[in-house]
Amino acid sequence: xxxxxxxxxxxxxxxxxxxxxxxxxxxxxxxxxxxxxxxxxxxxxxxxxxxxxxxxxxxxxxxxxxxxxxxxxxxxxxxxxxxxxxxxxxxxxxxxxxxxxxxxxxxxxxxxxxxxxxxxxxxxxxxxxxxxxxxxxxxxxxxxxxxxxxxxxxxxxxxxxxxxxxxxxxxxxxxxxxxxxxxxxxxxxxxxxxxxxxxxxxxxxxxxxxxxxxxxxxxxxxxxxxxxxxxxxxxxxxxxxxxxxxxxxxxxxxxxxxxxxxxxxxxxxxxxxxxxxxxxxxxxxxxxxxxxxxxxxxxxxxxxxx
Amino acid sequence: xxxxxxxxxxxxxxxxxxxxxxxxxxxxxxxxxxxxxxxxxxxxxxxxxxxxxxxxxxxxxxxxxxxxxxxxxxxxxxxxxxxxxxxxxxxxxxxxxxxxxxxxxxxxxxxxxxxxxxxxxxxxxxxxxxxxxxxxxxxxxxxxxxxxxxxxxxxxxxxxxxxxxxxxxxxxxxxxxxxxxxxxxxxxxxxxxxxxxxxxxxxxxxxxxxxxxxxxxxxxxxxxxxxxxxxxxxxxxxxxxxxxxxxxxxxxxxxxxxxxxxxxxxxxxxxxxxxxxxxxxxxxxxxxxxxxxxxxxxxxxxxxxxxxxxxxxxxxxxxxxxxxxxxxxxxxxxxxxxxxxxxxxxxxxxxxxxxxxxxxxxxxxxxxxxxxxxxxxxxxxxxxxxxxxxxxxxxxxxxxxxxxxxxxxxxxxxxxxxxxxxxxxxxxxxx
Numbered sequence: 001x002x003x004x005x006x007x008x009x010x011x012x013x014x015x016x017x018x019x020x021x022x023x024x025x026x027x028x029x030x031x032x033x034x035x036x037x038x039x040x041x042x043x044x045x046x047x048x049x050x051x052x053x054x055x056x057x058x059x060x061x062x063x064x065x066x067x068x069x070x071x072x073x074x075x076x077x078x079x080x081x082x083x084x085x086x087x088x089x090x091x092x093x094x095x096x097x098x099x100x101x102x103x104x105x106x107x108x109x110x111x112x113x114x115x116x117x118x119x120x121x122x123x124x125x126x127x128x129x130x131x132x133x134x135x136x137x138x139x140x141x142x143x144x145x146x147x148x149x150x151x152x153x154x155x156x157x158x159x160x161x162x163x164x165x166x167x168x169x170x171x172x173x174x175x176x177x178x179x180x181x182x183x184x185x186x187x188x189x190x191x192x193x194x195x196x197x198x199x200x201x202x203x204x205x206x207x208x209x210x211x212x213x214x215x216x217x218x219x220x221x222x223x224x225x226x227x228x229x230x231x232x233x234x235x236x237x238x239x240x241x242x243x244x245x246x247x248x249x250x251x252x253x254x255x256x257x258x259x260x261x262x263x264x265x266x267x268x269x270x271x272x273x274x275x276x277x278x279x280x281x282x283x284x285x286x287x288x289x290x291x292x293x294x295x296x297x298x299x300x301x302x303x304x305x306x
Numbered sequence: 307x308x309x310x311x312x313x314x315x316x317x318x319x320x321x322x323x324x325x326x327x328x329x330x331x332x333x334x335x336x337x338x339x340x341x342x343x344x345x346x347x348x349x350x351x352x353x354x355x356x357x358x359x360x361x362x363x364x365x366x367x368x369x370x371x372x373x374x375x376x377x378x379x380x381x382x383x384x385x386x387x388x389x390x391x392x393x394x395x396x397x398x399x400x401x402x403x404x405x406x407x408x409x410x411x412x413x414x415x416x417x418x419x420x421x422x423x424x425x426x427x428x429x430x431x432x433x434x435x436x437x438x439x440x441x442x443x444x445x446x447x448x449x450x451x452x453x454x455x456x457x458x459x460x461x462x463x464x465x466x467x468x469x470x471x472x473x474x475x476x477x478x479x480x481x482x483x484x485x486x487x488x489x490x491x492x493x494x495x496x497x498x499x500x501x502x503x504x505x506x507x508x509x510x511x512x513x514x515x516x517x518x519x520x521x522x523x524x525x526x527x528x529x530x531x532x533x534x535x536x537x538x539x540x541x542x543x544x545x546x547x548x549x550x551x552x553x554x555x556x557x558x559x560x561x562x563x564x565x566x567x568x569x570x571x572x573x574x575x576x577x578x579x580x581x582x583x584x585x586x587x588x589x590x591x592x593x594x595x596x597x598x599x600x601x602x603x604x605x606x607x608x609x610x611x612x613x614x615x616x617x618x619x620x621x622x623x624x625x626x627x628x629x630x631x632x633x634x635x636x637x638x639x640x641x642x643x644x645x646x647x648x649x650x651x652x653x654x655x656x657x658x659x660x661x662x663x664x665x666x667x668x669x670x671x672x673x674x675x676x677x678x679x680x681x682x683x684x685x686x687x688x689x690x691x692x693x694x695x696x697x698x699x700x701x702x703x704x705x706x707x708x709x710x711x712x713x714x715x716x717x718x719x720x721x722x723x724x725x726x727x728x729x730x731x732x733x734x735x736x737x
Contacts, residue, residue, distance in 0.1 A: 034541070095709060102716030105470050109669045110712045112662050113705035120701040232658055236548065243545040278556035281549040285530070288546050292538040 001146045006269045007262075012153045012222065014261020015160035019215035020238035021245065021253040022167060023208025029184040029248030030204050033104055036111030037091050038212060039235010040118040043228060044087050045213025046133070046220050047122060049080040053134050053217075073136040077159070077217050081210035087118075088209025089202045096205075097198065115231075122228040130227045133220035156218045163214055164254045167207065171250065180204060184248060240284060244294050252296030260284070331734045332399040335413075336406040338428040340395035345435045348390045352439070359386055366442055370692035403734075410733035421731045430583055437579060444579060448647045450687040451586040452640050457667040457683035458593050458676065459636035464665075465673035465721075466597050467629050468609030469539065473531050473547035474637050474664050476554035479656035480527045481520035481638025482645035483558060486570050488516040489646070496572050498565060506574065513576045517585070517642045524638025525631040527554065532630035536623050539612070551661065558653040569652030570645075577646035585643060589636055594676050594725050596632060605629050606674070666708055672718030676725035682718065 020042055027035045035041075053076040060067050067075070095110040140151040171177035179200050182190045191197045219234075220226060241260045245252025260280070267279045288294070352364040359382035365372050368391065369383035398406075413421035437443040456478060463471040491499035493509040504512075527550075534546050559567045596602055604625045607615035616622050645651040663686070671682015686704070693700040711719060 028541075098713045099716060102712070103673075105464065105673075106669060106712045106716040108470065109665060110709045112665065113708045113712075116662065116701055116705045120698055120705075123698055124702075236658060240545055240548065243541055274560050275556070277552050278560060281552040281556070285534075285546055285549045285553070288538065288542055288549070289534045292534070292542055294542070 002269065004147045006265050008147065008149055008153060010262040010265035011157045011258065012261075013265055014258035015157050016215050016219055016234065016257075017238045017241045017260050018164060018254045018257025019160050019211050019218075020235060021242040021257040022164060022250065023212050024239055024242035025245065025248055025250060025253035026167075026180075026204050026208050028242065029250075030180055030187075031096065031100065031201060032187070033096060033100075033107045034111065034239065034242075035091070035096070035205065035208065036108050036235075036239075037095065037115040037118065038111075038208065039231035039233075039238065040115035041084065041087055041091065041209045041231070042212040042216045042219075042235060043122070043226075043231030044118055044216075045080055045084040045209065046216030046226050046230065047126070047131075048083050048087075048213060049076050049217035049220055050131055050133055050226060052076045052079045052083070053136060057134055057136075069136045073217075073221070076136070077214055080213045080217055084213035084216075085206035085210045088205035088207075088212075091209075092202050092205040097201070115235075119228045119231075126228075130225050133217075133224040133226055135224060136221070152221055156222060159214065159218060163211055164250075167211065168250055170207075176200070176203060240281075244284060244287065246294035246296035249294070249296035252294060256295060328400070331407070332403045333407050333410045333732075333734050334425060334730055335410045335428075336399050336402050337395065338425060338432065339402065339406065340398035341432045342428060342435070343398060344391045344394040345432050347394055349435060349439065352390060355389065356382075356386055359383075361386065364439070366440055367446070367688070367692055371695055374693070374695040407733040410731065414732060418728050418731065422727050425731050426587060430580070433583065434579060445647070446687070446691050448577065448579060448582045449644075450684055451582050452644050452647065453664075453667060453683040453687045454680050455586055455589045455640035455643075456637055456664055457671065458589060458679040459633040459640065460664055460668050461671075461673065461675070461679045462593060462597065462605070462629055462633040464668055465675065465678075466602060466605045466609065467626065469535070470541070470544040471531065471547045471630075471633075472544055472661055472665075473528070473550045473554075474633075475656040475660040476547075476551040477524040477528060477634040477637035478641030478644065478660070479554050479558060479651075479653065480524040480634075481517075481641030482651045482656075483520075483564055483570065483641075484523035484638070485516045485520035485642030486573050486645045486651060487564055488519055489513070489574055489576070490570065490572060493574055494572055498563070498570070509574055510576050513581065513646075517639045520642035521635035521638040524634040524641065528630045528634030529627075532627045535626050535630065551656075551658075555653050555656060567653060569650060571650040573646045573649045573651075575646070575649065577643050582643055582647070585639065589639065590676065590680070590725075591727075593636065594727075597676070598724070601625060601628055666704070669718050670708055670711055672715075672721035672723070675718075675721050675723045677723050678718050678720040681720055 020038065023038050023041070024034055027033060027038075053072065056067065056072045056075060059065065060072070091111075091114055095114045096107055099107040099110060137151065137155075142149045142151070171180060179190075179195045180203075182193070182195060183197060183200055187197075219230075237260065238257065241256040242253045243256075244260065245254070245256030263280045263283055264276055267283075268276045271279060348364065356362075356364040361372060361379060361382050365383055365386060369387045372383045373380045410421070413424060433447055437447045456474060460471065460474045463469050463474075487499075489509065489512070490496050492503050492512070493506045495501050530553075531543070531547050531550050535543050538546060558564065564570055597605070604615065604620045604622075607618065607620050608622050608625055612622055615625075641656075667682040667686045668679065669682075670686055671680070672678025689704060689707075690700065693703060696703065715721070
């Protein structure tokens, strides 16, 4: 019973990691750079979601139009994904495009710094007090023979799996997806074939940021307190998941995101929860010692710049 | 060619005032003596002058804090800066250059090592007198020196070896806690460890041992990162080091014996300015010699092409192992000093925030360069203090500055430059 209960919690917790790790992994696969501002884009996405949801609720209350609350949630997710994708594109334009041929670590630093600017900008705009995400859907708990499942948990897991599948289909079956794969395969020749790499790179950042925004809103639904620094730790942990899956692998990132969620939740189940990070990251370290290239990653090759 | 063109063109007034050629003729000795005189001047007439210029008190950090806090006082603070610092240093550099060049030449002729020691003594004297005027300055100087050590040791891994290590705050934490446990348990009456075992009078003599111990503990911890680095490089190693950072932080938080998440306090007050200065100088000296040794060259070879280095009989495993342990040792020593300067440590000090700070210093200053590490650490720490009145906006300005540096100089301000103290103390050529 407890096992099943924790399995469901782990699925929910892992979906946040998976959605964020997807953004890291996509950017990595085509540019070979990690977007270290990604955790903070997740935070910005959550705040944009907060703004959109509040606006929609206010409009409904004023009687502009009557929307059921589930529709508000859907609209919030879609709108915020759209708006946050612009944040991602701006980050790419400022922090990554000028540095495409620089050492990879330099781009990591600009990413980190853009992250700090996003946090501080948020702090300046909204002040230090935390905001609470409006509860759009009321929690309904289902009792499945001793295992308690809430409708929110189901929604979070389903939505994140849907998004991950949609991304996979997009990359496999559309022209833009093909361009992305081509760019991941060969960075030098593909532009010569007429693929607009700047556009594709911007699009990749936009897609990753949209997924991060979705993760942010789902996070806000599950844990309705937002603060400007919420993206740091979860972002770095999702980064761990992205690497653990094998850099640049979409399936790997999703699975590793869930795996990291499982490890964290089950460690907390068996041991005192203060030991969670200690044991969880020791496991991660051991995995990387014995599988140095993650689960789906290719071996170290000359393709790595720097 | 150049000489003839110089002869042909009529001497203009600008060629005489050309600040570059002028500065290039001033020896280091002149700058140091100028700084010393400026500090002496500030001690003698600083406060009355500041009062006269309408400032509440003598500016603590070159007047930047006052300028940002009260824009109306900018002229006064700028004038103070000009009169106390710029003018004396400039005058000495302008009119003392010839004489001091001769003096520098005499010193170098006598003995280069002696000359270096004289320069260091002058630098220390200036720092000591300058920081002696307020406690705040002492703290800033100490923390800046410690930042120099940490940045330098991270530069060994991230710059010279070309890995992206995220574990440095973890090494610092190990060093800080090991040193603190040693000193607090032996020499201090404390709630956690009980009464002092040894009299605290002999304590300061054990402080180097404590720091060494901190460094050794950090080195032992570094094996966790160093051994996987044999098979792993790049991003995967970054993750291993990041995982190491999380593990160390979590481990300390869970060890109630050493205070757990509440931290560990009441370290003895042994990390005074001379100690910190001396250890920083030793650190710069040792690390500079390390990166210029065969091991340092091997590090560069491993960075540029590991396979080729291996083919050229570089023992890559040994090289990486030594580099990690060496860098961690100095990070541990710096951590021990840090704990004794603040006299309180807390595991949350050594988190992601600290990591971003140290990485910023390394990449701002410049990779693969001792100069770069010194410049980066000093400028970021002083900038952080000088922009303090801007409060939260500080964290917009510093990152923006760093982004600009990365865009225009992707390897940092002073990258790939050798640091040679013998060269530094030489007199400048007089033409």
